[in-house]
Amino acid sequence: MKVRALVFLLFMFMASTIHAQKVEERPEHELVRLKTMPADTARIATLIDLAEAYEYMPYQKSRTDTIDMFLKEAQMLNAKFRVNKFRDRIDILAAQTAYDRNQSLDLKELFLPIVDRCRKSGDTLGECLAWSQLAVNIVRGKEEIQFKLYCFEQALQLAKKLNDRERVFDIATNIADIHIWQGNFSLAEKELLQIINPDQKASYMSLLFAYYRLSLVYVKEGNYPHALDYALKTEQTMRLAADSSYAYDFYIRIAEIQKDLGNLSESLKWAKKAYVFVVNGHENPDIIIKAKSEVAERLLDLGKPDDALKFVLIAPDEYKILDPSSRLLYLSLVGDCYQQLKKYPLAEKNYLDMIALVRRQKDDFSAREIGSGFQSIGSFYLNIHQQNIAKPYLLEALKYLKVSGKKNDLKRNYLMLFQADSAAGNYQSAVSYLQLSNQLKDSIFNTEKNKQIQELQVSFDTEQKNRDISELQAAAKLQKLSLRNLEASRNWVVLGSCLLLVVAVLLYRNSLVAKRNNQLIQKKNQSLQRFLQEKEWLIKEVHHRVKNNLHTLICLLESQAKNLKDDALKAIETSQNRIFAMSLIHQKLYRSDDVKTINMAEYIPELIFNLERSFDLADRVSFNIDIAPVFLNVAYAIPFGLIINEAVTNAIKYAFPVGGGTISVILYQYNNEVVLTIADNGIGMPRNFNEHTNQSLGIELMRGLSQDIDAEISFETHDGTRIIVTCLPRNNFDKEALIVTGNGALATLIEH
DSSP states (O other), X not given: OOHHHHHHHHHHHHHHHHHOSSOOOOHHHHXXXXXXXXXXXXXXXXXXXXXXXXXXXXXXXXXXXXXXXXXXXXXXXXXXXXXXXXXXXXXHHHHHHHHHHOTTSOHHXXXXXXXXXXXXXXXXXXXXXXXXXXXXXXXXXXXXHHHHHHHHHHHHHHHHHHTOHHHHHHHHHHHHHHHHHHTOHHHHHHHHHHHHOGGGOOOHHHHHHHHHHHHHHXXXXXXXXXXXXXXXXXXXXXXXXXXXXXXXXXXXXXXXXXXXXXXXXXXXXXXXXXXXXXXXXXXXXXXXXXXXXXXXXXXXXXXXXXHHHHHHOOXXXXXXTSOHHHHHHHHHHHHHHHHHTXXXXXXXXXXXXXXXXHHHTGGGSOHHHHHHHHHHHHHHHHXXXXXXXXXXXXXXXXXXXXXXXXXXXXXXXXXXXXXXXXXXXXXXXXXXXXXXXXXXXXXXXXXXXXXXXXXXXXXXXXXXXXXXXXXXXXXXXXXXXXXXXXXXXXXXXXXXXXXXXXXXXXXXXXXXXXXXXXXXXXXXXXXXXXXXXXXXXXXXXXXHHHHHHHHHHHHHHHHHHTTOOHHHHHHHHHHHHHHHHHHHHHHXXXXXXXXXXXXXXXXXXXXXXXXXXXXXXXXSEEEEXXXXXXXXXXXXXXXXXXXXXXHXXXXXXXXXXXXXXXXXXXXXXXXXXXXXXXXXXSSOSOTTOOTTTOOOHHHHHHHHHXXXXXXXXXXXXXXXXXXXXXXXXXXXXXXXXXXXXXXXXXXXXXXX
């Protein structure tokens, strides 16, 4: 009866791990930040994160409306920046929201086009997320389960390609979960044991759910010692991970295993833990009634029906808001309470109401839920000696428990069928049922397993006794020490006084030494600070002199240009712009407190302004500049500046032969990756243009500069020209690499 809650929780876990293996801010914090964020790529990322955060909350119409609002704004902003990764994440969330609203939609039509587009654009992460989200939404049915498995396997291959270990573990756990549902326990066990292998170095969260599913595998197989071992490991790992989100399921698993082992008091203790957890967490009524049922069942097992009934009873209004599974569980449990209290008419009424609910809403229940319901009413009629009524219910229960039931449930059902046939005089049938029950009993509790169970219990009891013995021994030792202290108190006082005097002398000496050392350290720190300041001033002076030398070179070129015409004059002007791009870098560095990095949001607009002024554009060409506050060191800033210089110069010269136009320069950073886009709405490149074979100096320079910083450069020639440079700056980049290389782009630039 807990299958639906478990499926929902497993879905929530899978979605949350796919969302990101990072610590995320709470949605309310993100909302506060969003109010002050400009309309840039960082705002798009925040809007997507907020939409995902709301997607993992319990379903409500207002929730989907909020998600739509975030996605609509993100789509509008991304239409300007055209970041493929953003577009794919937005589309995946939009497809999920559409399916949440209307689950009659075709999942394949929603997600497979996104998968195909991500594959074509090379967005491996987006493709992996789309496959995973498609798999999560597929209902477990005999026909659909193979496609669900296929989707997860596709996502697994992509996660391996991304080298995302935690995503690999997460998807592998979901695949194992499918194999458990299919009854392929040996394959599921193999997959889960691979995840918890120490060599894999899985995170606590990956271990947590692998342990949890392993305990389920061993319960299904009837291997209760292993089941208890991994259930306890789950609870221990939960505490190490400091994440109690799924504590209810973990506590219930331990409670159920302890019940099957016959440890009813231990089972009650864990069931109460689960109930306290859901009440403190203000869970919905369905989860609370499930937690109540576990406690009440343990009380019934311990022969306390009055306590169980008082604990479980709810008001009619509360019953009306329960889902079908919770109603089934509640009616069965109340019937069990009245049966133990020997109030048989009341018990029968609740059982019959339960069966009517099952027959009326059969599709809303799992096979195990239906089987447990029929078994409950069959057990009731058997208990009041109405075997003829009991047997049809028990046979109906057997049909469903064979599909999805624990071995303990089957064993109990066969035993009750034996009792029913024995009472009715059907001895041949009764013997066959008894044999089946004994076979299951032997497979569950053979000698070796009983020994392991006893060892686990003995180990627990021994640990408890050892703690008690240790406490008693400590108390005895304390008493003996007290007696000895009384006898030797005079000697201890004298010795203590001497020790205090020695300690005082040592402390005084240490304080003098520490004082001298502190003074020495302070002097050295001051000296180092002075040296550091001198070094920074020297670096600033170097940048200042380089800037002055470059400026002198620009002036010399300007003087030379007065005597030149046509192509020679254009070459001189182009060189002046290139030198200015480098000179501006050094100017920014020596005027800044930070002599290592350049704020591109300040540098690029000034560079564009110089180009606009040097070409005397007036109002013929307008500029759309959107630069995020990205800080780059000089090794990256110079190539980016020169690429912008070349691209904008070419656009000004050739993009608008007739009339005017717009040139856009956009730079942003996403996931540590810096993306530069220079675009115009001019006539575009020639039809036969090939970026790989084109030998023009400008294209060759831009390719060379990109190679120097390990960047990717691409050219798009429809609707004007668009140049996109993508680079992942490295912190330990050798700042001199671009200067000393003899065959790099800067060397090429100097030669020309």
